[in-house]
Structure formats: C-alpha cells, structure tokens
Amino acid sequence: MSALLDIRSLSAQLKSTDQPVLRDVSLTLQPREVHGLVGESGAGKTTIAKAILGILPQAIAVTGGEVLFEGQDLLKLGRHGMRALLGREIALIPQDPLTALNPSRRIASQIMDGLIAKRGLSRREARDRALSLLQEVYINDPERVMRAFPHQLSGGMRQRVLIASAFGLEPRLIIADEPTTALDVTVQKQILRLIRIMQDVHNTAIVFVTHDLGVVAQICDRVSVLYAGKVVEQSEVTVLFRDPQHAYTRALIAANPRYDDPNASLVPVSDTVVRDLHADLDGTASRGSAVSETVS
C-alpha cells in the first residue's frame, strides 16, 4: 500500500529571526492510519498541520522538504491547486469549536456549504445529508441543531458539528488540530470515541495533533514525538508506551499524572533531558544519531 501522506525532511523557520520551527521532519501516513503528533507547546505540531493545509502564518517560511499527498507536493500546488484539494481530499477538525463556526450563520448552512461546493450536492440533498451526518455524530435533535446559531450550542455540540462537517466531505485525510483541548474532560472522552468511530466508518486517515499522551494512547495507531520542531521518536503507539526509546518520550510518559494513585507527585520533564535535547539540536546531529539517554 502506498503512502497517503509523505512528509520528507520538512524544515521551516521564522522569517524575522531565522529561528527554526521545524527541523527536518519526516513522517508517512498510510490510508486509514491515525497518526499522532505529540509534544509540548511550541514543538511544531500545529505548524506541521498548517503546512499540510497550506495555511502557514505569514511569519513562517518553509525552507526545505516536501509534503507529498498521493505523490503530489502540496507545497508546490499554489493557492488554486490547494483550494481544489481542500475540503475534497483534506479536511480540518479545528482546535477551538467555540470560534471555528461563523457566529452569524445557522449550523445548517455552514455544514451545507462544503457539501454543495465540494461534493456537488443540490441544496435539498445537502440538507438531507447534513441531517444524517448530525445523527451520525449522536446529536439527538438534529432538526433543532440545524436551525441553531453556534452560540446556542455547547462546546461539545459544536465540536460534533465540526466533526460531522469534516467527515461529511468524505476526505481521505483529516487534520485534527487538538480537537479536544478546548473541551472539558468528560466531553473530551466522548469526542475522542466519536472521532474513532467516524474514522472507522469513513475509512479516513487522520493526523491527530495533541499534547496529551493519554489521547494518543486512545486514538492513534502511530505517533511522532516532537521537540523544538524535531521528531525525536516515531513508532507504533503500542510500542511507544511499552518500550519508549527516547529519554524525552520516557520523561513525557512519566510526566502524565497518575489517576490511580492520588498521592503520587507530578514528575516534570527533567533538566538533564532538556539539556541533552538542546545539545542534540545545536550539534550537527541528523535524525537517528545517538542521543544521550540519561534520565535523572
């Protein structure tokens, strides 16, 4: 099976200071695979997502590498080519459902927009499809939700609407940019399950951006751990948790709060690990070179 998405040595930097944002990032995604991107804030997770979608902020310049989607380099497609692909082959589940819906338009027209423009449905067909999509994401009263404005729905509801609208386009790839971060914990779990179910039904590949290893464990098949724009470890999820190779990964796993032991203190990522990471970044080290693996 050939790769659906193949990112090759992608590098990017801030235009103003030449500070690298992505360093030689490579990852491949098979059809139907859910690939997690984990890392702390500023590690470059969202930058990768935005590079795939072609919505990198003005301040960031790609300095090298390719983003191949079915063999086509997205970075060379240009605005017009991208527009043809977005919404048809690639869709986004955004981070903050509270702001990602247009406040002055009803849910119905917002879901129908994509269906009409990208799937070529008539208004009537699009309306029926939107209704069944809302049912598919377990919304009890889709008729009412269709008529609602976004502010009349809860955060979890809005995220369901956005999930319905992303999967409804039947794209081959969905970028989920921290889709649960803005939600409270009980809702998070429902939404994760929902994404997994939808992914199963629609056979979609997902790039799942998150800073939460717990989320990764629940939903991803493979995972890339990022630090300062660099992939420090990449493996199957089961392997990652059973046998983490990189000191930073181990530290991240250890830093997860333990719900089974309320008395356990939190474990921060230790300075030694971070210092080693920086030594690695500043040196000439290419990916796969030996990194010091001391965990204090």
Place this chain on the structure above:
Amino acid sequence: MADVTDTSLTAVGVSARPNVLARVLAEPRAAVSGGIILLLVVFAVFAPLLAPHDPLRQDLMLSQIPPVWMAGGEPGYLLGTDSLGRDVLSRLIHGAQVTVIVAFVAATLACLLGSTLGLIAGFAGGIVDMAISRLVDIWMAFPPVLLSVLLVAVLGAGLHSVIIAIVVIDWTRFCRVVRAEVLQQAKRDYIDSAVTLGMGRIAILFREILPNVLPLIIVLLTLEMGIAVIVEAILSFVGLSISTDQPTWGGMIAEGRQIIHHAWWVLVFPLIALFVTVLAFNQLGDGLRRALDPVLRA
C-alpha cells in the same frame, strides 16, 4: 454507544424562531422609533392630501397667527402661521418630503460607497488597503461644513447637490468602521475553517465576513440617516439647500429665527420635528443592533 451520546446534548434556546421583523418589533426602542419614522414617511408621501392648506399660499391678512390653543388662534391653522401667513403645519408636513428623501437616499448612497470601499480595503489588504485608508485620512482632514458649503456652491443649490454633498462627506464614516470590522473578522478561526474548506476569497468575503459585518452596517446606516437629516437642515438654514418654493425644516427654522420674539411657533415646531426625527433614527439604530446581532439577541 452509550458513551458517545449525552442526554444533555440538546440545543438550548432554539425555539421556533421568530423572523427578523418580529424581533425588531419585540425591541421597544426599535418599534417606537420605527413607528415614528414610518409616520414621517407617510406624511411625506401623502403630504398634498394630509396638509390642510397649500404650504406656499401667502396671505398677509393671516400673518403670524398663533397656534390654535393660544389666544388669537384660528381653528383652521392648528400650529399657527408664519409672517407671510403660510400655515406652519402644512409647511411642516411638506418639509418632511425633503427630510425623508435626504435621509434615505443620501444615507444609503453614502453607506454603499463607504461600505464597499471598506470591505475591499479590509479584505484585500496591502497596497489597496493603504491607498483607500490614506484617502480616507485625507478626506477626513477637510472641515466637513466647509466642504459641503463649497460643494453645494459649485454644484448649485438643489436636492441632488445636497444629496451629493452628504455622500461625499460621510462615506468615510462607513469606510473606516467597516474596514476595521472586516480586519477583526478576517482574523477569526472560522475564516481559517472556510479556507480549509477550499472556499474562494470572494465566497469567504460574502458568505463568511459580510453576514458578520452587516448588523454593524445597518446600525451605521440608521445613524447616518439622522446625520443626513441634520446636514440637510444646516444647509437649508444657511440657504444652500432647496429653492424656497419647497418648504424645508431647516429653512423654516431660519425664517422663524428672525421673528422668534413675537412668533416663536414658526421656529419651535420644525425644531421639534427635527429633534424627534433624528432621535428616532438614532434609537432605531440601537434597537436594530440588539435585534440583529445573533449573539446579543440570545
């Protein structure tokens, strides 16, 4: 799948939705001021039928008759007459014609011109935005009264030059505010969502941004109507508006000013009409804002 559903997942407050008109009427301010403006429009349209006298007919025998409830008032002249014996009420009713035309036509044209340029500036950005914004800056540096007097002087007095003067002066208000609002909206996440849906720029401008800017534009428009009424009155007051065979409130105020000591009613009634009209437009703007804004109306 019990885990995925949630019984609390019902949309709150989504009732059988009343239409826009019903929402406006439910807002007392908008309803009252809208009623006043409607009344004004009715007066303007049916002026020849409603006015008890010919507003231009002079009769020096009937000069400066006080309103009917005062000593010396004549029953046929409800609000009295001016120094030339013309009926004040009839002149007021006919004066509403100019007021209404100026309010609606001039304000709408200023709104269209300014909002269009504002949308373009805010959305296109770059050099286009620069050019339009600098033009607005330069434009606003002119003293508005001087500019309007100058314009009317060049174009010649008349209804069309008053309208042109108002449009030329006041489009900048719309342009500035709309541009700023478009910039605000363009930064919002839902624009990114639309981009990742592969929507074109024009579609995004009209389907995503415009609906969010529209309530603001409508509010500005009603405020501008009030301003247009005042500007017309000022131009009439200084004698630069319409020829004297069409009564205007501003013109009446100017005439009444000279005889304020012995016939105050000639000045006061058009003043009240002007005041109530402008107040109604301003209140309507405020009421509409509440009725139209999807978030405020929750």
